[in-house]
Amino acid sequence: MGLSASKQPPAKLSIWLKVLLIALVVVLNGYAIIAMYANGEFAFALLTLVIVASGVYVFTSKKTYAHRYIFPGIAGMVVFIIFPLVYTIGISFTNYSATNLLTFNQVLQQFESKTYTDDSGAFKFGLYQRGEDFEIIVEQGELLYSTGPIELDSQSAVSIAHELSVLNAKPSEKPLAIKAVIQNKDALDKLILVTPNEQELVRKGLREFAGIKPLFTPLLQDGQSSYSLPNGETITSEFAKLNVKDGRILIPNMETGYFQYLDDQGELTGRGLKPGFTVGVGWEHFKRVLTDEGIKQPFVQIFVWTVIFATCAVVFTLAIGMLLACLVQWEELKGRAIYRVLLILPYAVPAFISILVFKGLFNQNFGEINMILGNLFGISPAWFTDPVLAKSMILIVNTWLGYPYMMILCMGMLKSIPDDLYEASAMDGAGPITNFFNITVPLLMKPLAPLLIASFAFNFNNFVLIDLLTGGLPDIIGASTPAGETDLLVSYTYRIAFQGDGGNNYGLASAIATLIFLVVGALALLNLRIMKKNAN
Known part of the structure; x- marks a missing residue:
């Protein structure tokens, strides 16, 4: 217990x-x-x-x-x-973009908070020291108003309203110099001075205040359920606004995600006022990819190049990696350990460093590669401006970065191949090349298959290589979205999302990213099926 x-x-x-x-x-x-x-x-x-x-x-x-x-x-x-x-x-099913980031309520609040300077004229003011406080005296003609002693708080997160009182005479001392006004500029900007007739004033210049009024007021006043236009149509939207300054009517367009003005016929006009708000657009982005020639043609072209690049990347790295693995495993080769270390070095160096080094080597004017080609053959290839040469350069650099990985894999798998097979083949008179294609390659391909699919999926989304080496350039002529000859789908999506003209189109980029996910997801399923088949 x-x-x-x-x-x-x-x-x-x-x-x-x-x-x-x-x-x-x-x-x-x-x-x-x-x-x-x-x-x-x-x-x-x-x-x-x-x-x-x-x-x-x-x-x-x-x-x-x-x-x-x-x-x-x-x-x-x-x-x-x-x-x-x-x-x-x-x-991907919305119009979410740089110009349509906010919700409808957030945009509505922004329009409701817009103001304009009325025609009552400017009110000159003077700033006076009152101990640790200040006094602001505003004058318009013969009228004088005073705030009394107030504290100027530049740290305030909101505007501060002060009621003005009528002043009979100016103070005998002079107002503070313009330097003091500039020093207290932030605090003065947050002041709202309210005259006895309830007119609100805000600072307009270094020595002036001016009256402000709301730019938009509700079109439907209290008790109104509709507003009749001159053409007989009616507006029932509770969010419709009246521009006090010019009398135009502003209503939200729930299809485009913008507030737009109405013309004399009651039709929406103009491209819409910014900022816009996020609305659903259904399958619009997916339809654009399939029907808009300015997007469809670059998308198909980039998709084909992405598949070709990923396929060539796997084939080239595998071929060189497997060949080098067989060579460094050759017992007759002296200094094999040194060769292994040297051949694996590209894999040890961070990829972004190697890519930037190659970018300098391939420079058309100052690069060492063109310098050698110029001295030997008198040519200077335009690696970054010619589409074919740019793609060739990308494949060369990617092969350099990727072959060590394949070589390491093949080196490990070569040890699992029994020597008896090579001895039996030698007795039949087969040479090294015959053994390589008849024994080595078939026995390595089966265990390598899932890894090759994974490598294909990786290169399918090899954003770093494209972004650091070419940035997707040269551009595709006629494309309505940022698109380059060397772009992969992933870099194309990135450019649409963050480099689009007139507002980054995150919705369209997300639609393309969804299509990429479907492709890569299909590859993943294929990978699983192959692994399961091999396991059986």
Whole structure:
């Protein structure tokens, strides 16, 4: 009894510590969920809620005791693989772009907060020192207004309103010099001065305040359910706005994701006012890829080049890697260890360094490669401007970077081939070349097949090589999106997402990324089928 009693306090302590830890996790993540929901990040709020709720259930329920060991891995897969994939696919069905980043409510608030300077004229002002505070005296003609002693707070995150009172006479002292106004510029910019007749003034210049009014007011006033246009049509949108300055009507276009003005016939006119808001566009981006010649032609061309590049990358690296592996395994070769080290060095050097070195070597004007070609043959190839030469250069550099990996794989697999096969073949009079094609290659290809598929998938998305070496250049003539002759699908997607003219088109880029996922996913399934077949 005494022994069991002595063990009770530590057990209770561990239980309380577990409860406190779970409570802390719930409180912190609960606050994060509320903050994300308040900022309109509904998807991230829902993801956090699901992960935290699942985690609390798994780690507190006896029924799920065994699952707590695999929960971190599953949660990581959901957060870093499944959620980004689903989120990307979701974006592909929207007009999400640099000009359509915000939600409808955020854009609506921006238009409602727009103001303009009215025609009441400018109000000159003077800044006076009052101890540690300041006094602002505003004048318009013979009228004088004063804020009284106020504190100028430049750290305030919002505008501060101060009511003005009528002043009978100017102070006897002179206002502070313009230097003091400049020093307090940020604080003065946050002031809203309200005159006795409720006119709001904001700083317009170094020595002036001016009246401001809301630029847009609701078209439908209280109690109104519709607004009739001169042509007889009616507007029922509660979000319609009236431009006070010019009398034009502004309404949201839920198809394009922009606020647009109406013309005299009640039709939407213009391209829309920025910023725009995010709306669903259905299969529009996928249709553009298939029907818009400015996108379809570059997409097909880049897709074909991507497949050719990935295939050639695998074939070239495998051929050179396998050949070199056989040579360095040749027992008659002296200094094999040194050759192995030298041949593996390209794999040891970081890829981005090697790529930048090759970029300098292939430079048309100052590169060592053109210097040698010029001295020997009198030619200076345009490696970066000619599409064929640029693609050839990419394959050369990629082969240099990739052959050591294949060589290492083949070196390990060559040891598993029985020497008896080569001895029997030698007795039949076969030479090294015959043995290579009849014994070595067939026996290596079967275990290498899944790795070759994985290599194909890697090169299919080899963004770093293209981005650092050519940047996708030279450009494809006639393309309506950023597209280059040497672009792979992954770099093409990146350029659409982050280098597009007139607003980065994340929606279109996500649609192309979804198509890439389908292709790479098919390769992954093929890889699994081959591995399963080999296992059997």
